[in-house]
Amino acid sequence: MSDATETNEPAEPTGGSAGARHVRVVLVDDHRMFRTGVQAEIGRTEETGVEVIGEAADVDQAVTVITATRPEVVLLDVHLPGGGGVEVLRRCAPLMSDAEQPVRFLALSVSDAAEDVIGVIRGGARGYVTKTITGTDLVNSIFRVQEGDAVFSPRLAGFVLDAFASTDAPPVDEDLDRLTQREREVLRLIARGYAYKEIAKQLFISVKTVESHVSAVLRKLQLSNRHELTRWATARRLV
């Protein structure tokens, strides 16, 4: 079974030889050195399939560049002059929900503070990764987001488990306020450092199914009104 699912898996392209895949990306980060580094690491289009079509260093610039270039994916720094990544998300909301050509956001940050992470996710970002991520993993995450899937770092998975675990109050909305057993298992493996492909093997499900569980969790994270989510994120400034 595992052999069959592995070879039939179209959703897990292996780094390097990009073949047909291609994505247009805008980099938003106020550190020029960091933008240069990311560009050097992932921006060799013929190898990675990633084409960096614009850069911005603050909120106003970001909104202008994103509106003008309509990238498929924006790599968005959480801490940004002019209101932070959350403000960019707020002002780009119409572009995110565009049915024809949606702009999707992947948050990238050095910060591990819970309120930052939860803030950008609830602002509409499709994922969150830390700046220590390797180039290959970042490229794969960008393509995942381009396809509309969600990307969770181990730490984000840990936050979510924590936020949904403290269930003293009964849920207001059963569908949004609870994680299913399967979603919990998937998050736990992400928190333990497993890649989607490894999670699929471990749970005997396909990578597509892993992706749909993660997307479902992302949706709950964005829409749930669990007061734990907001209260928890601000009350605990955990590393």
Place this chain on the structure above:
Amino acid sequence: MRIRAQERAEVAAHVHDSVLHTLTLIQRNAESPNEVRRLARAQERDLRAWLYKPEGTGKDEADEPDTLAEAVRRSAAEVEDKHGVPIEVVIVGDCPLDDRIGAQMQAAREAMVNAAKYGGEGGAVQVYAEVEGKTVFVSVRDRGPGFDLDSIPADRMGVRESIIGRMERHGGTARLRAVPDGGTEVELEMERAEKTS
């Protein structure tokens, strides 16, 4: 205004003592990538702890940890420093330490040392700790070459004694396994002592 000035002074003092000091050391050790990496990582950790520490829990290095989360972070930091391999820590929930959990923490530390020593070449070591009801679960995962428990070389007998033996003596379980795509994972599970619930 007074408070502002005090804060500023505190920030300046911290930056001076730690960050500038580390930058100087990095320049001096520019020829040794491992040392540079270790210095940068230790400084990063220190700065994060300082920036994001929950208010009122400013613990000194010398204080013994009293909770699971503190103990796991402490061990990870020490192993990271000693072996120069980054250790990513994710913790869900927390609980006070008791004898059993203390033993589990020692086993976890041993697993981190092993992961850093034998699996650190493959990249960061991932540590996950979770408290669910009375059960404390810890996993330590590396992306090294992996190994077979039946053919552990003599110098790795530590695994059997200090990880598996220690867990079992305290009524817990330890499981070592090869991860599908490479690396080794150690899983440690322990029930908390009765009195706390």
